[in-house]
Amino acid sequence: MSSIDNIPHFAGAGPKMVTELQDYAIILLNVNGDVINWNVGAERIKGYKTDEIIGKSFRQFYMPADQRNKLPEKLIEKAKQHGNVTHEGWRMRKDGSRFWGSTVITALHDSHGAIVNFTEITRDLTAKRDTDYELKTAAETLAKRNEALRKSEEQYHKMVSEVRDYAIILLSPDGDIMSWNLGAERIKGYKAEEIIGKNFRIFYQLQDRIDGRPDRLRQQAIDNGSAVDEGWRVRKDGSRFWGSITITALHADDGSIIGFSKVTRDLTEKKNLIDDLQQTSSELQQRNDELQKSEERYHQMIAEVQDYAIILLDENGNILNWNAGAEKIKGYKATEIIGTNFRIFYTDKDKAEGLPQKLINQAITTGKATHEGWRVRKDGSKFWGSITITALHDLNGNILGFSKVTRDLTERKLADDKMREYIIMLERQNLELEQFAYIASHDLQEPLRKIQTFADIIQHNLHDKKMMERYFEKIKISTARMRALINSLLDYSRLGKEKGNKIYTDLNMVLETVLFDFELLIQEKHATIINDPLPSIEVYPDQITQLFANLIGNALKFSDKKPLIQIKSQLVAKQQLQSPPEHLTKNEYIELSFQDNGIGFDSEHEELIFSIFQRLHGRSQYEGTGIGLSICRKIVESHSGFIRAKGTPGKGACFYVYLPVK
Secondary structure (H helix, E strand, O other): OOOOOOOOOEOOOHHHHHHHOOOOEEEEEOOOOEEEEEOHHHHHHHOOOHHHHOOOEHHHHEOHHHHHOOHHHHHHHHHHHHOEEEEEEEEEOOOOOEEEEEEEEEEEEOOOOOEEEEEEEEEEOHHHOOOOOOOOOOOOOOOOOOHHHOOOHHHHHHHHHOOOOOEEEEEOOOOEEOOOOHHHHHHHOOOHHHHOOOEHHHHEOHHHHHOOHHHHHHHHHHHHOEEEEEEEEEOOOOOEEEEEEEEEEEEOOOOOEEEEEEEEEEOHHHHHHHHHHHHHHHHHHHHHHHHHHHHHHHHHHHHOOOOOEEEEEEOOOEEOOOOHHHHHHHOOOHHHHOOOEHHHHEOHHHHHOOHHHHHHHHHHHHOEEEEEEEEEOOOOOEEEEEEEEEEEEOOOOOEEEEEEEEEEOHHHHHHHHHHHHHHHHHHHHHHHHHHHHHHHHHHOHHHHHHHHHHHHHHHOOOOOHHHHHHHHHHHHHHHHHHHHHHHHHHHHHHOOOOOOOOEEEEHHHHHHHHHHHOHHHHHHHOOEEEEOOOOEEEEOHHHHHHHHHHHHHHHHHOOOOOOEEEEEEEEEEHHHOOOOOOOOOOOEEEEEEEEOOOOOOOHHHOOHHHOOOOOOOOOOOOOOOOOHHHHHHHHHHHOOOEEEEEEEOOOEEEEEEEEEOO
């Protein structure tokens, strides 16, 4: 993109022509930079009336930052040194708004070569910053003439005559040339005395003259105020140049046409550049067509791939294309998804944690990013996706976008999870077998040893009836303990077998049943039970009843004072749980808490108490087999939930049960 380098001085134009030019702010400055002349174009562009600006410094047309940096003074100094200076930048109007101005400041000399004035010619290029060969065509109604600009014709003639980059001429109503400046001489090749009086048609090619192009432009200026055109023009020596011209109609006070101003700029270099670019563009188009055919074959290949979702993303992650594999895996048609951001495929949790953007950033930094995780289909179902995001660059290394390849590995994931669960189950069963071996060798044999011992004592004391009765009673106690151990083992082993179907169960009814069973013990212990309203969920009713019974029974049993048991419930999201077990798959859980004021336990035993036949207290202190909490854990895990405990010695314990909502 080019910009206007110089603005004309309008040699030989006369005051009226300069006054009525409204596309240019033409200002005469004294040697100090104060405004002494002002035209309608300056009033229109800068917003000041004549009586507001005459005598003021031209510095006020510049932005505050430019004023602080003394840009106006620097431009004046360059004009002094070099004769003229050109500058483009933001300028400021009277109302404080800004416009992009192209300014030429030219030093004016007297006959002795001394600088007597400066001209400042500015054009508002705000609307056309991206093109410098089209001149502004809009012409506004001429404002009243500026008294301060009515200087001598000699001053205006001198101001315009020294412009060299624009051919600025004055035409009669019939198109005859009335004035000629240095720019016109340089661009068109004629001396003033050779051309003045000739018709401006002389500058047009023969075919243009035959077609009436010059007269059409003149008529257009009469009808519309101005006419803008680009085309080949002819110099004195017959050579051609590409000219950009603006013809502006000049009017008398009564509105009649008194002539025209014609401003021409030589844009031959730009025209040649455009032609070269068009040739290059044509060659590139041919290559592009070949590449497009190759790309179409590639896209056809990608489009027909079924086992991989292969998509293209822009630099912001928005979807640009879609193949058959993507439709098969993710469920969207191309028309439904193109233009949407790829975040749509991620779970709410991943989106909240910024995973999609993290993967994009990783691809930008390292070239690609890989990840496996749950993704979301159109219908809301999830699949386990293995993805690779690769950054795509242009020749300069700038990011163009990303390719994203996804494969559905749900079957493999489910198989891995099932295998992991199977391994965990085997490990748990091995542990239970080890514990059972311990029980078989210790806990179960202990009552047998006692029975054997007591039987031997009875055998040797058959004559002592009281002793026999006492040891028969001990044999009964040992037998009862052995029966309790065996029954507990049977209860534990039955869990997970023949569970039946889950039933939508009111937990309030479960609690009521358990409290009824414990009615006598509650009265005996003077216990207080406080509970929140409990929800209804799908459970195995018998197992949940046993869970409630074991937890409430422990709270009643392990207490040295009047038991206070509080049972509460609330709905919690999986992400709210601290360090949840790996086997959890649901998003929402019911939390049931059983809190008591009993003897409690040390925090280091929070996990140990759930191990089978583990006791923290001797049988002489508290009855029991040590299997109740193991049964609780197994019940909760059979519901795909988990159980935790918190305790403080002497202050009580709280058991937290988490059951999935669905």
